[in-house]
Amino acid sequence: MKLPESFYEAVKEYQIGPGDILAGAVADFDREYRFADTVVALTRDKLLIAAYPYREKQEYKLGGYGGIAPDMTLAGKPALAIYPLEKVESLKVLRQIGTGVLMGEIEGTERFLCQFSNTKQGYFHKLEEILRKVKAGEDIQEKDLDVEHNRKACPKCGMLYPDQERQICPKCMDKRSILLRVMSYFKPYKLQLALMVLCYLGTVALNLAWPYLSGTALYDKVLSKDEDFVAFLGLPAGSFLAALTMLVIAMIVAKGIGQLFGILQGVMTAKVAPRVVGTIKSQVFDSMGRLSISFFTKRQTGGLMTRVCDDAGEISNFFIDGIPYFFINSLTLVVTVIIMFALNPLLALSSVILMPLLVVMSYRMLPHLWHFYGKRHRANRRLNSQVNENLTGARVVKAFGREEQEIRRFGRNNGKVRDSEMDLARYDNRFYALYYSVEDTVSFLVWAVGGAIMISGFSRSAGETISLGMLLTFSGYVGQMKGPLEFMSRIVRWYTNCMNSAQRIFEIIDATPEIREAKDPYRPGALKGEIELKNVTFGYEPHKPILKEISFHVNSGEVFGIVGRSGSGKSTLVNLISRLYDPEEGEVLVDGINVKQYGFRELRRNVAMVSQETYIFMGTVAENIAYARPDATRKEILSAAIQASAHDFICKMPEGYDTMLGSSGRSLSGGEKQRISIARAILADPKILILDEATSAVDTETELAIQQSLERLEKGRTVISIAHRLSTLRNAKRLIVLDEGRITESGTHEELMEKKGTYYKLNELQTKALAMRGLE
């Protein structure tokens, strides 16, 4: 472990060299909570603490910038404290909310040694452990010193991947590659895209021709009876009416072709966009299926999917509308300006002179406008969620008689929506009024300059007067520039939005699951169902273990009970058996083989879980029961339902087993859902059955019935049963009691009763409660 140079300097005079230091960590706060460094280091026989003075204007790096920079320049000389290790009993990290404190037990006194941000927490935990090992005389191995335990770092810049599920360094990410990657989704549609480009080009050409046709050609050539023009059209001299007819026909044809291009392009868009969106979405969903549970628990799953769906649309829109229009609009702008200058430089100059102002204005003012849009969106969302809350919680609102209060709350939220709406309208008006007045000024300027030239009969360009048609043509061109200009002011934001959407999507597509199937997985035909846990330690977050050094063994075909109060880690424990998570330390063995070596399919087909969280999918009752085995016959489904005591209530429903469940279908009570999930497990016919409070939501009578069916189900399987009610566990041959993530008691029912510990107490309480009720 590398520590700052100045620290090595400071300890040199105590005959401590860099080689003597076993481990070290740098704390980043002083006791006044200012950013100041304290180095804590261990040698074989000493604890060194070097507190550096606080320096102002130092830039500090917290979340995501972990690690000890060896070149960290520490100002000043540190205040050094050295404790001989025989006086230091232990080090302990005391977790606070946003910080940690290192406490040392030194000569029987608990001492506050230093405090640090959560970023440094891991280093101090290591220090704590290393001291324990040194004290116990254990060897210190390379892996003990490795704080970035199992965590991978970016090969380019060395920064730890902030998210281990997604090994992409956000710093070294190439933004352009996102663009290219998104483009690759459009590759299969080259032909359609080419057609679209053709349509766009045609539109540009028509757009450019239109002002000329309706201005110069109509007024200057036909209406002002230009003989050359008639001759140019190949008509007999003087036949202006014919020329007019031809011009009108040409104009109609131009419009018609324009429409045709529009339709064609619409058809192509309709062909390409939904397909690309579909491909992206299914890739995302595929990837989500692969990912381990922890990916979803870290994020809000519901929001994730809707966001992804919106994102896919956003990307496709940008590529179908954004990019082509960007080229079309740039082309239109450039060509328009060129044509204008070619026709009449002075008029052209007066029409483009104010254009930069428009660009600047929209660039500066649009963000504010978006801000107001965002505010309105938030206010609306708050209002909607309140309405939603009140509808779903109507019973509670009524029961407590809080209608008045809710109405007032609605009034407040509604007021906020109104205010934000008004703010938005106000700014919106201001912006567009200003914007359009500049635009109109441009038009007026063209008219004014053009008019002045016409009247004075002077034009610098060719010494000829400007005609009315020319003026109309110009005004047409000016009008045509408005659209592209507005577009240009939006494109930057559009582009960033699209890239962000793409990022989010690739974030999910690229995520590598934390839990991966072994390369050459073990695929046994059938399992015996023997389970063993060896020194398993696990926590959802680093340094916050939920399970601590759990070891037990369950024989094949045995019923094993787990008892413990809520939050003691029971459910977490069983999640490790079906490998929804991997333990941090220790191993989980099934039939003597680490679960990591099994193929997912083999392992999970053999492990079924009935948990306290029941989940009903959209579909019929029968489909829900046959979820794990879609090929099950009707008879098998019926038999599973009967065994789970679900048959009766299913039969009573008008559509029986064909009843639609899920979002739009019938809703079931908690007990009914639980019975369906039990039936699901019965039908799955696993070798290892995990019952996690499987009967907690049913009434006592039903529980007894289900218990009987479970007993039948338990034959020939290994069952791990978790329950609050000890009566549920009466078949368990052996039991363990979990408390704060540790096994505190284990043994058979009789042994545990003998111990007179937690189990005994629980048992007494529950039988007592029943007995008391009996007396009344």
Next chain:
Amino acid sequence: MQEERLDLLNLREFDEEAYKKESEELLEMRMLTAETATFARTEGGFLSLKVGDKEYKRVRVYLTFPLTNPEEYISIREATEKAKEIGMVESLSVLPANQQEMLREQIRLRYFMPEIRKVMELKEEYGYAYWYVETTYGVCRFTTHMSNDAVVTLGESRLLVTDIDGNRYEIPDFYALTVQERKRLDLFL
């Protein structure tokens, strides 16, 4: 099996009184006052507590309303893994001034949260947001996830920011920031 069960109804060995007392204690709200409790600073820099004739070598101080009411209803807990509650201090003001200070020190320690005064830079890149801010404790950089829970709105305009390592920061009043800064934060709202 069934017969053994019946056996258990023999309750002689079960100390019902002790259990009742324990559960009653759990349901009781115990208030610590200047008369019943004395806090003292330990030699090692922690806080100790004497309640009646019981002495706690080191205690923890939890706030029950850390965001809205940091001076009242303060829960004092044992320094063990279970952190059992010893009692509550209804208000800091009931304690002698020097003891109030000791508790405040512990509260600051547990709920340390720099206030963000200025948001100099906020960049979003590939699912992460990189912050460059000025806090009450100095200028600092940190990274947050781009999910909604990285920045939580409390009440009207107060924001709580949590970075990827779990460090916390506070923006006391969103509307006190400049328009530019608010625009940067728009990303999260």
